[in-house]
Amino acid sequence: MKQGNVLLIGRPNVGKSTFLNNVIGQKVAITSPKPQTTRFAIKAIYQNEKGEIIFIDTPGIMKKTEDNLSEKINKKTLQALNEEVDVALYMIDHTRKRDFEEARVLGLVRQIKKPKILVINKIDIQEKSYLPQYKFLEEEFPDVFQISALKKLHIKPLIDRVFQLLPEVKEDKKTKNLNPYPVLNLDAKNFIAELIREKVFLMMGEEIPYTTTAIVDEISERENGVMYIKARILTNNERYKGMLIGAKGRKIKEIGSYARKEISLATGKKVYLDLTVEVDPHWVEIYL
Template sequence: MAFKNKAGIVALVGRPNVGKSTFLNAILKTKVSITSPKPQTTRFAIEALYEDERGQILFIDTPGIFAKIEDTLAKKINSLSEKAFSQKLDVIVYMIDHTRKRETEENKVLGIVRKLSVPKILVFNKSDIKRPSYKEQYLFLEDEFDYIIEISALTRSNINRVIDTIFELLPEGKPFADKNSLPTPLLNVNSNTFIAELIREKAFLNLRKEVPYTITTYVDEITPRPNGTLYIKGKIITNSDRYKGMIIGKNGSMIKEIGMAVRKELEVSTAKKVFVELTVEVNPHWEESL
């Protein structure tokens, strides 16, 4: 019988869109980090606790690092990501999407990973997709990593091998928290922020082109009503009037779609009836408070 004695901090690193957040959700078997087909969906480092009989892993899901940093939002997100790497880490999981060419962006992330002197696992994600594959462009990395594992975060294929390997590499240590006393595995995200993130996810999934990058989201109120309904009041803030109209949509159709998607997901996860009220506001300076 194994003892619960391992404990360590593991950062998920990779360029945008490789599947870091999908992988974290797959491991925790619950949604802790929002995902979308658009790059830089994750905007701040998300900390979530995994536990089994071997011990605890504190995962840090970082925002994907963009090569293109001329815009202020990407610059801010990149720096938040790099800040996450400056803390004490025990293992790095460097995730690659083999369906995309290497390009300068990958080199930028690799440059950061190379500077960190901790055990590293190279994870090729999206193994469910066979073509196109640029895996041979990445094989030169084999010598630099302690382990190489192919997974599919989406189909959960081989993800347990990553967990086994992490536990092999982790030191012994004290647990970070009593997991049973936590409302969710999330350590740095409260329910307001989580629901705000969910609103942002649904906005990312519905809004086109640059519009997702003009927004941030907030939740002002979560109130259980006497009739058992959960009332949620949230807002989407965008940086100009031009986008406000697009987010509201014709006769409010877009904002309604976003609110409905949030409601549906929350109704499943809370097993309650949920009422979501969303408004759209303009604040050209919201990025400054990120």
């Protein structure tokens, strides 16, 4: 069988995590239209009759910025590049112009001395395209695939090609995944915290997600079979806390209810989510 590590790399928002989820067939990485939704490398396993792929989804590399959050997140991607990689998927979004950020990612991709595939994502969008700006890349990358991660278009030929490029290993090397889900490097608490953070990314305006993180303190099963989860959203100042709570606590209720429904669906259990908002100006240093 074939087996290996496949790195997903690209600018923020190109659709790396959407691709991962749709290949695996369930949500393993959170997604949103906001940049650097992914904050650390996520490893998830995909298996079929040909073998197995350990995908490493990374945070999109951002332009150098002053705040230490994005620098810290960028570092996580740089670390992932130093891990053992058998194939790299360099994903681009043809609906966005090529720019300095893209050049920076390309520079990193060039340092990877392993087979690489250029993946042009979002081909379901036709109206707005800068594809000619990316044409020159086709000389550098022998393998080019145009896909739609969201609409699941042309994914199979890409996966087939990945398997061709992966090394052959003996059947007994098969990964024994003890997790109940395909994510290899997140436990239940961290996974649920990610789902909560996704709702903050989806339901709050531009700046707030970057000032927040989510922490799950407790998961326990109550006698009546209800899964009790105690979680906190941390933000770095009082003003954001107020916005997260909303008038009469409406916003936090909305975030909680949306998160609870998804956790319930994912676990097949009734969920009680005790969600609060706290100010912690040092969460980046502590939790990332």
